[in-house]
Amino acid sequence: MKKGNFDMKFNNQLNTMIHKLVTNAAAAVADITDGSTLMLGGFGLCGIPENCIQAILEKGTTNLTCISNNAGVDDFGIGLLLQQKRVKKMISSYVGENEEFERQLLSGELEVELIPQGTLAFRCMAAGYGMPAIYTPAGVGTEVAAGKESRIFDGKEYLLETAFNADFAIVKAWKGDTDGNLIFKSTARNFNPLMAMAGKITIAEVEELVEPGMLDPDQIHTPGIYVHRIFEGKNYEKRIEKRTTSK
Amino acid sequence: MLDKEGIAKRIAKEVKNNTYVNLGIGIPTLVANYLHEGINVCFQSENGLLGVGPFPKEYAVDPDVINAGKQTITALPGASSFDSAMSFGMIHSKKIDLTILGAMEVSENGDIANWKIPGKMVKGMGGAMDLVASAKHIIVAMQHVNKAGESKLLAKCDLPLTGKNCVKRIVTELAVIDIAPEGGFVLIERAPGVSIEQIKNATAGKLLINGDIPEMAL
Numbered sequence: 001m002k003k004g005n006f007d008m009k010f011n012n013q014l015n016t017m018i019h020k021l022v023t024n025a026a027a028a029v030a031d032i033t034d035g036s037t038l039m040l041g042g043f044g045l046c047g048i049p050e051n052c053i054q055a056i057l058e059k060g061t062t063n064l065t066c067i068s069n070n071a072g073v074d075d076f077g078i079g080l081l082l083q084q085k086r087v088k089k090m091i092s093s094y095v096g097e098n099e100e101f102e103r104q105l106l107s108g109e110l111e112v113e114l115i116p117q118g119t120l121a122f123r124c125m126a127a128g129y130g131m132p133a134i135y136t137p138a139g140v141g142t143e144v145a146a147g148k149e150s151r152i153f154d155g156k157e158y159l160l161e162t163a164f165n166a167d168f169a170i171v172k173a174w175k176g177d178t179d180g181n182l183i184f185k186s187t188a189r190n191f192n193p194l195m196a197m198a199g200k201i202t203i204a205e206v207e208e209l210v211e212p213g214m215l216d217p218d219q220i221h222t223p224g225i226y227v228h229r230i231f232e233g234k235n236y237e238k239r240i241e242k243r244t245t246s247k
Numbered sequence: 248m249l250d251k252e253g254i255a256k257r258i259a260k261e262v263k264n265n266t267y268v269n270l271g272i273g274i275p276t277l278v279a280n281y282l283h284e285g286i287n288v289c290f291q292s293e294n295g296l297l298g299v300g301p302f303p304k305e306y307a308v309d310p311d312v313i314n315a316g317k318q319t320i321t322a323l324p325g326a327s328s329f330d331s332a333m334s335f336g337m338i339h340s341k342k343i344d345l346t347i348l349g350a351m352e353v354s355e356n357g358d359i360a361n362w363k364i365p366g367k368m369v370k371g372m373g374g375a376m377d378l379v380a381s382a383k384h385i386i387v388a389m390q391h392v393n394k395a396g397e398s399k400l401l402a403k404c405d406l407p408l409t410g411k412n413c414v415k416r417i418v419t420e421l422a423v424i425d426i427a428p429e430g431g432f433v434l435i436e437r438a439p440g441v442s443i444e445q446i447k448n449a450t451a452g453k454l455l456i457n458g459d460i461p462e463m464a465l
Binding site for chain 2: 047115117119138141184186187188192245
């Protein structure tokens with residue numbers, strides 16, 4: 001809640017800020033229990049919540065269901081949780097860069113639901129917009145359609161896909177303020193704002209945390225109402241999966 | 248016979264002026280290097296960027312700016328970035344004029360398989376199922392036969408499908424082939440030095456040859 005000298009019947013108590021600031025990643029993830037369902041933002045290793053993943057790893061939380069576009073690489077990102085067998089189930093669209101993931105999947109140790117990337121995005125979006133489900137043509141005529149309700153609109157078939165239901169959404173933003181407003185940078189945006197809207201509890205780690213009023217309201221990607229906890233992360237490694245350059 | 252660069256070069260001829268194009272991983276990415284002069288194209292990367300530019304100089308590498316293949320890239324002047332729902336929104340609302348992607352198998356009715364080999368390889372479909380479900384025009388870039396020497400152009404796909412009845416054109420190291428509306432692989436062009444016999448031998452599905460088949464010009 002912003003402080004302001006409006007000529008309205010606000011009293012001082014109504015002007016009190018909703019408290020969202022936590023001291024660090026460990027505090028932010030402290031109540032994530034074994035068996036929780038987590039949404040984790042990022043595309044590949046780009047825009048992943050590095051600090052929170054590390055904190056969950058150190059906390060020992062296990063039996064997790066992770067909704068995330070990818071599964072990291074063997075020794076970074078969600079791959080760190082997979083290595084220690086903390087993940088019971090992954091819901092992802094592409095997992096090609098992670099050998100340990102593929103091994104656990106093919107051996108049956110890890111439950112995996114592979115879904116189209118757009119469907120992943122739309123199921124997050126639906127949750128964030130309070131919609132129970134969406135229709136998409138992605139996956140029609142494939143094994144993704146098995147057991148799903150479908151419907152024809154204007155002669156084309158669409159699958160009914162339901163909104164995700166996650167206990168926690170964990171996202172990474174470029175900048176944020178202590179009211180929870182977030183701004184993302186370039187392609188590090190990806191699933192982050194969608195997941196931020198979709199979690200029952202949303203945790204945001206940001207590269208730079210500022211006071212309310214420092215961010216231009218017109219530039220905010222995620223309004224603070226969606227964010228329950230925020231902190232400034234540290235030591236971002238931002239590992240690059242495929243460093244490609246031109247001469 | 249064409250190499251990968253040759254396949255990309257031939258596909259570049261298919262890219263029309265003033266269009267939005269999505270390039271898949273592998274050979275499709277190379278197409279951007281061979282666009283003809285005067286062809287104005289805006290590349291979309293489904294992880295959330297319109298206006299994808301060339302790979303950065305070493306000093307300009309930014310880990311926050313990547314393409315869907317997770318390669319570091321640049322954003323051209325006039326580029327825009329957005330979240331994944333908006334990205335697939337522009338795909339499903341048919342704003343993308345052309346999708347170029349790779350495949351493991353294509354069937355003679357335009358089905359495509361490129362995301363899974365049961366029991367052996369599971370990478371996932373990524374954005375491919377969305378792209379093939381809604382693209383206005385789909386060109387597949389691939390080798391005509393797999394590593395075991397078996398044809399990838401089949402009567403019916405053996406592998407799990409990515410999409411049904413969606414591929415319009417295939418460009419391989421041997422040929423340019425269209426999918427006939429009633430089914431079948433229509434031979435359009437031969438690669439330099441490749442005979443019709445070679446193409447026939449490498450195509451397991453029904454190959455339709457109408458009249459003289461020209462050699463492709465690159």
